[in-house]
Amino acid sequence: MSTATRDQLSPATRPRRGRPPWPLVVPAAIAVGFLLVPLVGLLVRAPWRSLPSQLSDPLVWEALRLSLVTASLATGISLLVGVPLAWVLARARFPGLALLRALVTLPLVLPPVVGGVALLLAFGRRGIVGRYLDAWFGVTIPFTTSAVVLAETFVALPFLVIAVAGALRAADPRYEEVSASLGADRWTTFRRVTLPLVAPSVLAGSVLCWARAIGEFGATITFAGNFPGRTQTMPIAVYLALESDPEAAVTLSLVLLAVSVLILVSLRDRIVHTGTGT
Amino acid sequence: MTLDIVRVHRAVRSGSSSLPRSFLAASAIVALTALAGCTDAGGAGTSAGSSAPGGISGTVTVFAAASLTESFGKLGEQFEAAHPGVSVRFNFAASSALAQSIAQGAPADVFASASTKTMDSVVTAGDAVEPKTFAENEMEIAVPPDNPAGVTGVADLARPGLKVAVCQQQVPCGSTAQQIFDKARITVRPATLGPDVKAVLTAVQLGEVDAGVVYRTDVRAAGPEVKGIEIPAGRNASTAYPIATLSKAPNAAAARAFVDHVLSADGTNVLTEAGFASP
């Protein structure tokens, strides 16, 4: 419905529901506790006193910069190729579509390290594709920043695709019919009607994608290796620091946590309202 | 812990040509690890409670440096053969990572480290007593069998454009490699800093890097899958391997027996065969 619907009323005017029943409140509270306690632990055990000196270590900011840049690039690539893929999954009809859908969800169920190994076998110097890249163009991908972006894209792309495909499937196709009846060709309809209609889901999917990318570890360390400034992302830095300097590990974790919370909170409204469509 | 990742790492590394087989091995190991969790399930043999000659039984958990994988594996088999009723469970990883685990309270009986510094930190924390050095390991350059970059010695490692893998500084093999570089007065810009020596070896085996600095024992253990370029004695650096029982060992008796086995003549044989030097 394009006129005022309940969904678009502000929370203040939406009809209030009664209090949730006890059998739901208790498990919900347990779930919240389960999620909160580790975070609280992180905050409580943080080396607050030595934090300033820890934070002055350039390695921290290098890893953060690298993580932010690669995650954003990975999200950008995911948008470029993922939105069209989502469209195909939601709208196209051809034999093997179910298979394609399963393929897209594969990185979700694959352990990230296995993903990293697979990427090596594909794009490594001896990989089925990589060997030609090396022989013909002298391009090697592993152990470069590009490898980080690739690894992150591999694991995070499905999140975006699934979110957008779901929204496209749920969207009212009659808007597109109206657009066609007004003389717009299919590309114009996609650009000016379909995409804006699913924009909230695209945004939410991008946020999920970005969050997954920035947290990626297994595939990154396997495919891109570890080198400060080039491939040492925050999660890798944390993992390695854990071995020798736990305080540094906590510091790094805090920084990553702070950045993530900042970004998620600033996009909170958009994410929450995704489910209600439009 | 996250050491599972390293374990898969290691399991996969065995042979770029026999990858399918090692993939199965990797999956099996991951599955077994997941099933075993923190409880004693054992890699081989039963963990029965029946008494055996010598009075020791049960499981003995050994935390050992990654470079000890093959030799200690063999020692474990020998030990189990000599003491039926005991099963040995290994945790191979970077020494520093293992030291951290022990500090965090991971249940282990024995700790064998690739550096005295790491062992010292465990002793200082009061978790280990009376470490004894049982082997020494020198380093060697590992290259893919066909040596595509034509590496001949340490000096080549500084060649621009050459892809080199080295352990990260915090682990023994990394600091030892750095000593070699310092001695040769070269600056090496690695493509990647592996979290442990096996990760570096894997990179070489997969052909992703042109050379890696690992222990001599690793080159030997990898067999035909890598080619070793020796580092002359004057330029080489080595690291000493101490072993100790842990103060909070759940199975102290078996722990002591295992340490004794490592230090025994049989143990030394196995180590020497693998390429370790005597301390």
Add this chain to the structure above:
Amino acid sequence: MTDVGLDAAVVVDLGTFTVEAAVTAPPGQVLGVLGPNGAGKSTLLRALAGLAPIADGYVRLGDRVLDDPAQGIRTAPERRATGLVFQDYLLFPHLTALDNVAYGLRARGVRRRAARARAAEWLDRLGLADHARHRPRQLSGGQAQRVALARALVVEPELVLLDEPLAALDAGTRLSLRTDLRRHLRSYGGPAVVVTHDPVEAMVLADQLVVLERGRIVQAGRPAEVARRPRTDYVASLVGLNLYRGNATGGRVRLDGGGVLIDAEPDTSGPVYLALRPSAVALHRDRPGRGSPRNTWPGTVTGLETVGDRVRVALAGEPDVLADLTPDAVADLDLAAGARVWVSVKASELTVYPAVGEPAPADPLPG
């Protein structure tokens, strides 16, 4: 514009049933499509719009053949110059009213400023100049539907299709928008097809009417004609008539459902329809003595329903009948479900018209 207007005979296969209908609408005329839910009205509309493929038949608009499966001709919706107005407006929620109306123009390559200017003109014409910058969710139902209409008409389509355009509006808005709609559909110049389930809407908006039931046209003609002489129960109940079918022999009609009625047309014989307005039915508590009505029979009250300021009484008998009474009368006769009464109807109140077996074809209306 075009000479012949809309000329279509379509067969649409929906799997569970097919819609087979032939419709025509000369330029400047409004064709109403009336029918119960599930009759296939929207399907017919979608076929005309090019949104549903036709299995057989053709769709012609002016001198163009839009669809003809037999000859492999199929025109995509974007090339049909067809305006669509839906029941729920379907204004693009992310565009203002002005940009909504301008959308079609811009899609056809008109520059933004010119498109917005023309859009503004139309909004002005519909009295919505103040709402040009509003988003759809800020508009009332009536306003939104007006914008939807403007959006469809601004591109000067060759055919306008409206799917229950007033159904989502409240009664008051419906009234005012109905007149507006009528005015604009007349003035836009091309043929228009309006699907509706509201008979009054059909009466007001349409010049010609077709009644669609279960995918087939069961009646066609001018709205007044269809209402006066319904050929199906659906239409009859829609317009609130009693409808009977029977066999007439010289003024005496033996009804198919049981009973005999005397009509005032002794010359009509054969299969016939009898239409009887509920307001022409009288009820008595006791059997009437000698009187002028030729038709009296006993009945039992099965239901009472308030319709406007009257009470519609449903009676079972031979035949069943609906009678409209004043509330006073109902109280006076003490009518309630189960009450036994006598029904009387004058022969002259019965409208008789021949039943031809198949529904009558549409009146070809010149011009």
